[in-house]
Structure formats: C-alpha cells, structure tokens
Amino acid sequence: MSRIVNYELFEVPPRWLFLRVETDDGTVGWGEPIVEGRARTVRTAVEELMDNYLLGADPSRIEDHWQTMYRGGFYRGGPVLMSAIAGIDQALWDIKGKQLETPVYELLGGASRDRIRVYQWIGGDRPSDVADEARTKVDAGFSALKMNATGKIERVDDPETIDTAVDRLRKVREAVGDGVDVGVDFHGRVSKPMAKKLAKALEPYEPMFIEEPVLPEHNDALPAIASHTTVPIATGERMYSRWDFKEVFEQGVVDVIQPDLSHAGGITEVKKIAAMAEAYDVALAPHCPLGPIALASCIQVTTCSPNTLIQEQSLNIHYNESSDVLDYLAEPTVFEYDEGYVRVPDAPGLGIDVNEEYVREQAEKTVDWHNPVWRHEDGSVAEW
Template structure:
C-alpha cells in the first residue's frame, strides 16, 4: 500500500482536517491545526507531503521520526501540529487496513468507557451556575470553566476574591459529587497564582489548568507546592522533551493536545513518562471530531487517563459544532458523563467527506481575540 495524496480542508468553526488517500482505496483522516494559524499548519502539511507521497502508510513510527527530526530546524507548534494530524491519519489507515480500532493497536483497552467533561462560561465567565446545572442535567459529572477575564500582574483583592466567589457559587449549586476544573489560560502571574489558588482550596477544584503561561514553566513547581489543588498544564507543550521540564515539579495532570503534541504516537509516549511521575493524563481537546476520536483511542488504552475534554457546545463553536462532519454522530453519545468504547476500525468514526468539502469551500480565518488592560497594554487571553 502506498500513499497517493494528502489534502487539507479548512472548515468552520476554526478547524483543519487532513485526508490521506492510498492506492488501495483506504483513506485516513486527521486534524492538524493551531487555532488561529490553520493556514500555516496546512502549508506545513503540504511541505511534509513531499516525504510521504509514495510511501508505505503503515510505517507510522518511522514517518514520525523523519517528519519531526528530518529537517534541521525542529519543534514548535506549527511543525508538531502538522505532524500530529498526519500521525492521526496514518493510525486511522493502519487500523482500517487491519480491521481493528487504534486502541487495539496500542495494547488493547484498559477501560470500557472514558469520562468526559463539558465547558461552561466562555472566555469571560458569565451565568456559570445556570450552565453548570444544565450540564449536570445533561448527565455530565464534571465541567471546566474559565475563572476570570484578564488580570493585572498583581490584581486587586476584589479581583482575587471574585474568582473565588465564582467558583464557590458553582460548588454550592452542584454539590460535592460533581467536579469543577478551573482554567486560567495562563492569565495568572506567579505572584497572583500564590494569592489566588489558596482562596480556591475550600471548594476543592478538580484541578486548576495552566495557571501561568508555558514560558514560566520553570516556576510551575513553586505554584504546585503553594496549594493543595492539583495543578494541570500542557496544552502548549508539544513533545515529551517539553513535558520533561514540568513532570518532576509536582504537577498532577498532563494535558497534551493530540492535534498539537505530535499526535497519537507522541501523546502515548508522554502518557507513559507521566505515569512514572504519578501524573495523570487529561488530553486537551477544544477541537473537532477527529481530534476527539484520536484522544479517545489513546484514552481507552492508557492506564493513567483521568478524564477527556470535549468541545460539544463550547463557546468557540459558532456556525458548526463537533458532530456536524460525522456520518454517524451517535459514536460520541454521552451517557452518565462517559463515552463508550469506539468499536469501528481506525479512529472509530466515519467522516462525511461531502460535508467537509462543502464547508471547505467557505473555509475560515478564525483568530483569537487580543485583550488589553485598562491602561492599553497587552493582556493574556
């Protein structure tokens, strides 16, 4: 079997899909994207296709090694995201060729279902109590929320207490049998993290995510030691070498993104290294169905999986949503806050290729917002 072509599709709301075709009629799909840089990643895929066209798609590991290390300049989100989508598609082809789901190729399932959580509140969290109760009524057992809008380097006591009050209101509404993860999106500085996180401890968050930007990863241990709350990070770390810098510092949850961190192959390795540090895996995935299917395939076969993010109804999904490009959306049916084992070969989903082609005719140019402080200076989004 040989690869005959690679084609990318930019589709709403902010995704990039990749289709890899073979001379035996087996097609693999992946999701290579950096949100806000989708065109750039698509161009990287096109450049990498020079190596892949005419090659055997079954050699997933060799292709991963060549694509990530064959160029003199390595690493970074664009290259690793391009490789991630290619890697997903190659595993999809391999599973389909062998007639088994990818989790079977990763050693078999260690669980029969994967717990998932849902987003509430948006970038500037509003109506979080009402939305949390709605998610609970839909059967979810966990949510994630942003804790605040932009924050100053050292913000006021009112801003710090406002974060705590917001989390407290959700905890009071949903009770103690429901998990609340709090995402800071890197909006805290190290001093603000030391101020804010102890205020959240009485409400027992599931974890606090990315309290500081990845450039401050050398301080993540200081933050972890300052609080009893489990600290999660990793959506902007792109390899096991990036994670090596944080795993020994006391984080509790590693969050590689399967569309950024080298795909199924590299995330599987990150999970194994994390397990050696007693760190659980909760893959970052505010993206589309191919990214989620890839995450689930890893999750079914990974002993230290904690929970899986999914994007149905997330505030970014305007104009299109998670299930719109699937022939059978029921594969992602959520029951009691879980997704059942995906049984179909490959990634376990069937892409509606015609719907993808129609959406790609319009495409998108999604960009994340640029926030500013009251004095006009740049603020972390």
C-alpha cells in the same frame, strides 16, 4: 504493500483544519492538524511534510515517518511543526487501523477501560452565568465541568478580582454540590504572583484541578505555586513533545498532564508522553477543544492508557458558534455521552465515519478565526 497517493486539506468552520490522506488501495485516513488561529501556516507545514516525505511512501511505517518528519529537518518542535506532524500521524493510524480492520487502541496494547469520563465547558472566555449553566450540564448527565478562572487580569491585580473569581466557583459548587468535579482553567493568562493568590483562595471550594496556572515558559514557577495549595495542578496544552514534558515530570509538582493530540505530535507522541507520566504517577487528561478527528484520536489513546483521568471535549463549547463536533460525522452517535462518559468505540481506525460531503461543502466557506487580542486599561496587550 500500499502507497500514499494523494492528500487534501480542508479548512472548515468554526476553526478547524482536516487532512484527508488516500492510499492506492482506496483506504482513506483522516487527521486534524491545526493551531487555532494559524490554519494557513499549519496547512503549509503539512504540505511540505507530505510532499517531501510521505507521498509515494508505505503508510504503515508510522514510527519511521514520525522520526523522519521530526528529525528530518534541522529545526524541530514548536506548535506549527508538531501540529502538522500530529495531523499526519492521526491519518496514518486511521489508515493502519482500517487496513487491519481494528481500532487503533487495539494496536497500542488494547483497551484498559470500557468507557471514558468527559467534562463539559461552562461560562465562556469571560466567565459568567456559570451556576445556572452548571446545573443544566449536570442535569444532562455530566459529573465533571470546567470553567475559566478569570477574564482579563493584570499582572498584579486588586483583591476584588480574586474575590470575584472565588465567588464564581463558590456559586457553582453550591449549585451542583460536592458530587461534581469542577476544573478551573487559569488559561495561562494569570501571572505568577496572582496565580499563587488565586490558587490559595480557590482551595476551599475544592477544584478538580487548576489548569495552566502559568504559561509553559514559566513552568519553573510551578513548585512555588504548588507550595501555596493542595489543589492538583494540570498543564500541558501548549507543550508539544515528550522533551517539553520532561521538566515538569522531574519537578514532581504537576498532577495532571494535558497534551493535545492535534498539537503534541499526534497519537505516536502522546502515547509516549502518557507512558512517561505513568512512571511519575501523573494522570492524563488530553486537551481537546477541537473537532471530531482530534477527539477520536484522543479517545484511542485514553482508552489504552491506564493513567487516564478524564477527557476534554468541545460539544457546545463557546468557540463552536457556526459548526459543532457532531456536524462532521456520518454517524454522530459514536460520541453519545451517557452519564458523563463516552463509550470506547469498536469501529476500525479512529472509530469515526467522517461525512466527506459535508466537509467539502463547509470548506467552500471563508474561515478566518483568530483569538481576540485583549488589552489592559493602559493599552498594553493582555494574555488571552
């Protein structure tokens, strides 16, 4: 029986936090515990969990460790704690797979597919030039894209704002045709009245889904929004446990869930969320605008989940200006995309070989990423 003897945390560009966990037999597991813009806060949470519960422990007892980290504190849930748990959980699964010399998905029931479809972001935070960018991505082999619906938007905005959003999607649809899927992300920045109008207005151009039409705290509004459109509704990137997802499953109006493997409790929890979704005929499309360890963790779950629809990935996303996903891998071909798909990996653990030397080099840099604060014309804070 091995024991956990050491851990290290590395804050690296563009906005990621990596966790390295080592056992006494020399096995190293990697995780990605991060809340974008709150790296230092999550670092402290990881340190508390590792120091209090994991150091000296047998790494193989993953379910017990998950329950201890979650239930061991009187206060539980939320983005910081669940992201800290997620990164640790990823590293424990990486260790287990490496020690047993098998991919994690084999330990979760085995593959249910040979490859996983991915989508590519276009357009940036304030979407622009989307048609030309869409053509470029489709020419590169992608058959699915995603774009933000709007930039900054008022609680009740003018008709021109709706028309502009519709015109953007229309141009993308005309550029790539009907054989390409286009997800439209409302990003939680759209209020309930505008979400109803926008969902209805976008429908003629057949989005693959509308994502996070309202913030999770307003999920009670999803049935009303769904009544205005036949477009599939997706949500879940800011929901952190199976208990958070329970309400939307019971509502019966969400068609695609998007838990984040670095926010929603890691592999252990998202596999359970995916199984719950399957029971409600809801598809799985994990959120992942993050780094290679998060993506590798997603792929382990999407590989073995029969209700997987598609996988987000962040290669060349607008956040990755200083470093990108493949930079941190010793063997980047593991994430080669062929006709818009990524192959199921066969290497042990998470299936990736982290370039530790490069991680340590990048961790010497100052990283202080925070999302922008947007304001309306009257000076009040807008949703980003």
